[in-house]
Amino acid sequence: MFCEGINHMVQHVYIHQPWEDRIPGVIAWFGMSYQRHNTWFDQSRAWNTYLSRCHFMLQKGLPVTDICYFIGEDAPKMTGILEPGLPDGYDYDFINSDVIMTRLSVNNGLLSLPDGKTYELMVLPPLETMRPEMLKKIRELLIQGARIYGPPPLKSPSLENYPSADEEVHALSKEIWKGLEEKTKIHHAVGKGQLFYGQHLSDVLDKLEVEPDVIVQDTSIRWTHRQTEGTDIYFISNQEARSKEIEISFRIEGKIPEIWDPATGEMYKMAYFKKDAGRITLPLKLDVDGSTFIVFRKGTVKQVIHNVAYTPALETEFNNQINPSNIIYSDNGKILLQTRKEGNYTLVFSDMEKKSLNVSGIPSPPEFEEPWKVRFPANWDTPTDTSFDHLISWSDHQDEGIRHFSGTASYFNQIEIPENMIGPDLDIFLDLGDVMVMAEIIVNGQNLGILWKKPFAIDITRAIHEGFNEIEIRITNTWWNRLVGDEKYPEGFPGSTIAQPRTFTTYKAWKANDDLMLSGLLGPVKFYIEKQYNISKEL
16 A cells, blocks of 8 residues: 555544443444454554554655656546556656646656656546646646657547537647647657657656666565655565565665664665666565665765675575575674574675675574463463463364463463573574464563564564573464354353353354464474674775
């Protein structure tokens, strides 16, 4: 949605809940049912923080869109069509007659709005109709220097001043398009402007020397671009349920790329990119269905990495490894290589000097050796404390209360961290594997945050210490399993202390024999250790 231009979401609906003892309570058959009795309501602050960061960034400045598609004047008209199709690497806006008539002008050859928004090209709709007033405005914009693509209109869509209006449209089109006989292609000057029709838009943009804003080979990558006060902001979205590493090129020069992660709030300058002919090209790692902001700000750096070649320490890893490192600038301007993989890294700097780095000595990550102790809240027909010898979905458990549990349960375990895993150049990450649906991480009593999307992994370095460390993982699922269970056992669960359902709703969309949803900590839960190297050259 953000890549379609939306920059503020409203959560619809939020339903008032008049009861404390009837949960989930009042629900509707429409909307997202976001309300305070949701199992995940308290944990949703992490998702809301992500949305807030995205809203903030996507409301900065103005969108960068090279093409505006005029939607036409026929009624009813809410939006337009992309005809001819938008070439890869460009973005667009739809524009209506009111904006064209009252706000659009030409400035330095660009179609311009009073707020500073500009367009390289306007595309007229594939229609035979246009009011004389609008066609006169199109002619005016062309004379002033606009570049416009489209077919000649032949008549007015309105009955106002009929039939003279149709005659006027016919005459104006004949003047602007230099005749109305059918032509394969049109490209000629009108005043200071240029009129096109019949070509591919990519050919027109090439003619106008308008390069693609973004070049990326993976068509599942979506993006949007905004600009404010010398800063360019790109939102990049991976539309596939798999992580990936891509090469992506931006129509930017003289600026330094930074990663701003809306999920974590982490921000850092990238030190691995190429500058060439008015473009910046860089490698980008994206999580499963992941998104990030790339922010370009003015600055100077003395050293940049142009290329990295990686040879794994183990030959068996060779075929499935690309470049597992992350290369960034530290706060004091040093170039840092961060990696969890041993092997040889050959680095090529922007001056073509090469540097070889042998990464070794990364400690083997610890492993959990004890069963997981799991604590469920009271009064939900589950054992308060139990243990899982191996991680499974609650819906696969033999206990009916656990199978149908909805809410938050806590997993407890302990891990021993030896001395060699503690150091200023080492970071330890906890990876939960699969989680259904949300996880909150507490290490040695320190709450490190909520994970609501893949990958369910978090840096725990600041909370751990040498010796034994206490790990608590609070897992929250949705209401579905308990609602199905209460439908299955309307007179109470087996062994329950009450002979009635524990849930109450004003609307039901489930049946007693509906499948249960996967829930809980599914794993595998692993640690991985990342080592950091200063790879800056001595200047």
